[in-house]
Amino acid sequence: MPAARMRWAVVGATSVALVATGCSSSGGGGGPSNSSATFSYQSSEPQNPLQPANANEVGGGRILQNLFKGLIDYDPNSGEMRNQVAENIASSDAQTFNVTLKSGWTFHDGTPVTASSFVNAWNWAANTKNNQINSSWFSDIEGYNDVHPSGAGATPTKDTMSGLTVTDDTHFTIKLTSKVAYFPMKLGYIAFSPLPEGFFKDPDGYGQKPVGNGPYQFVSWDHNSQVVTKTYPNYQGVDKPKNGGVVFKMYTTAEAAYADLQSNNLDVMDQVPPSALANYKNDLGDRAIDAPQGAIQNVGFTLYQPEWSGPNTAKVRQGLSMAIDRDTITKTVLQGSRSPASAWTAEGVDGYKAGTCGDFCTFNADKAKQLITEGGGVPGNSLKITYNADGGHKEWVDAVCNSIRQATGVNCVGDPKTDFKTARAAITGHQINGMFRTGWVQDYPLNANFLADVYKTGAASNDFGYSSPQFDQLANQADQAASVQDSATGYQKAEAVLAQDMPAIPLWYYRTNSGYSTKVQNVKFDSFGNPAWTQVEVKG
Numbered sequence: 001m002p003a004a005r006m007r008w009a010v011v012g013a014t015s016v017a018l019v020a021t022g023c024s025s026s027g028g029g030g031g032p033s034n035s036s037a038t039f040s041y042q043s044s045e046p047q048n049p050l051q052p053a054n055a056n057e058v059g060g061g062r063i064l065q066n067l068f069k070g071l072i073d074y075d076p077n078s079g080e081m082r083n084q085v086a087e088n089i090a091s092s093d094a095q096t097f098n099v100t101l102k103s104g105w106t107f108h109d110g111t112p113v114t115a116s117s118f119v120n121a122w123n124w125a126a127n128t129k130n131n132q133i134n135s136s137w138f139s140d141i142e143g144y145n146d147v148h149p150s151g152a153g154a155t156p157t158k159d160t161m162s163g164l165t166v167t168d169d170t171h172f173t174i175k176l177t178s179k180v181a182y183f184p185m186k187l188g189y190i191a192f193s194p195l196p197e198g199f200f201k202d203p204d205g206y207g208q209k210p211v212g213n214g215p216y217q218f219v220s221w222d223h224n225s226q227v228v229t230k231t232y233p234n235y236q237g238v239d240k241p242k243n244g245g246v247v248f249k250m251y252t253t254a255e256a257a258y259a260d261l262q263s264n265n266l267d268v269m270d271q272v273p274p275s276a277l278a279n280y281k282n283d284l285g286d287r288a289i290d291a292p293q294g295a296i297q298n299v300g301f302t303l304y305q306p307e308w309s310g311p312n313t314a315k316v317r318q319g320l321s322m323a324i325d326r327d328t329i330t331k332t333v334l335q336g337s338r339s340p341a342s343a344w345t346a347e348g349v350d351g352y353k354a355g356t357c358g359d360f361c362t363f364n365a366d367k368a369k370q371l372i373t374e375g376g377g378v379p380g381n382s383l384k385i386t387y388n389a390d391g392g393h394k395e396w397v398d399a400v401c402n403s404i405r406q407a408t409g410v411n412c413v414g415d416p417k418t419d420f421k422t423a424r425a426a427i428t429g430h431q432i433n434g435m436f437r438t439g440w441v442q443d444y445p446l447n448a449n450f451l452a453d454v455y456k457t458g459a460a461s462n463d464f465g466y467s468s469p470q471f472d473q474l475a476n477q478a479d480q481a482a483s484v485q486d487s488a489t490g491y492q493k494a495e496a497v498l499a500q501d502m503p504a505i506p507l508w509y510y511r512t513n514s515g516y517s518t519k520v521q522n523v524k525f526d527s528f529g530n531p532a533w534t535q536v537e538v539k540g
Helices: 058-067 115-126 197-201 203-208 254-262 280-287 313-322 326-331 365-374 394-408 420-428 447-455 469-479 484-501
Strands: 038-043 072-074 081-083 086-090 096-101 164-168 171-175 216-222 226-231 245-250 288-301 382-388 411-417 435-441 504-515
Touching (some): 038 058, 058 216, 058 226, 058 245, 115 164, 115 171, 216 245, 313 504, 326 504, 411 420, 435 504, 447 469
Antiparallel strands (some): 072 081, 086 096
């Protein structure tokens, strides 16, 4: 969640009308509340400065999605796409989109949100000179290659994309290189947020003290401790806050966060740790949450390393996948809170197709050993799985390694990094060796988000270095399909290529297993694994 997305998820983790989803809660509302009081939420230190196009992990993403609001978002109750800053997004050919903005929106510094606020932000984010981690999200737009040329060391030939044209303060057009029927669904992703004029004078400074247009405005950032926000009184969105703000508290372990929740020092959790899964519903009673979530847990490979990029190494990866006993691990270590994965797209997401992984996602020790041998063996007969130690992953990483060791004789150990930021920096910086944990939460509720944004060549979240001409071709064909449903079907064909290449091993599908303190009420989680932030009420 990404996490965002949006994003690579710190823990193990939208829909338009296409998807069965929606909020879930355990109730607990109805009493008096204090609309000016803040509540706290379990979080992690952002990997990067708080710039909308520079977060593809939940630590930064969840903060930014509260500070900024884009053209659209997703109704947390129904999962349906809904307009926010946009009055209308219209197209007759799925290639050129005419955007009309609502009037009256302002940034937290009081300046108006205009068509230029979006166009200038997107051009800046896409430009390779600005080194934004989500720049590839703009690659559909005509002229992207001019501001973000491919090839190491290539410099932009222009500063603006030809596909973006401002008509007046409330109108602009988006022309894509080719048809993408589902393009409007992407526009709820945080990278497509507008930016105020002041940002461009000091992007680095704004990254430490962001000025957005969302329901909450930035107050302070005490690094590795907390980010404090407060309600923006002039917020124009459809989801007016019912509280005074959110304090994002950074935790180094999920266990510490759960202890704070039980003692009312933390109000809402992201996910309870595996050690609490067996008892958290008894511990919290009607304050426990068990909700659907469009998210998946994988382990990926460093395909940019020679040891993992050879022509037969796919067999080794397939063998390792067959050496993981998903059924037992989800039933025991994860207490039945997850379901074994058989594809790379999460359950409940439009285009999800069970069984795409085939036999490679079914435990079979004999076949696992055979494939690993045929593929030339695991380099050094030894593996490390890198993960963040602050997200409650140790138990299942150890279990996966145990399964691999017992099934194949390959030595496997966990490689914990102190926190999510450290783990993400090591992964994106290609400073790890072998395997790493990946958890993907939907940015938008279509299988394309789990596939194109993760496995296409050069995609923002393709941390594997995976590149398949066949996958890219099928994904491009799916993008250009006549309808969203045809795109979803097309992406199922691209997903099948992952079974033969196995750049990442699907493990299991997520649910939101969380809870809240006795100090708050009306806590509901959507299928992104997020609470409906603005609807949380602080008792008073």
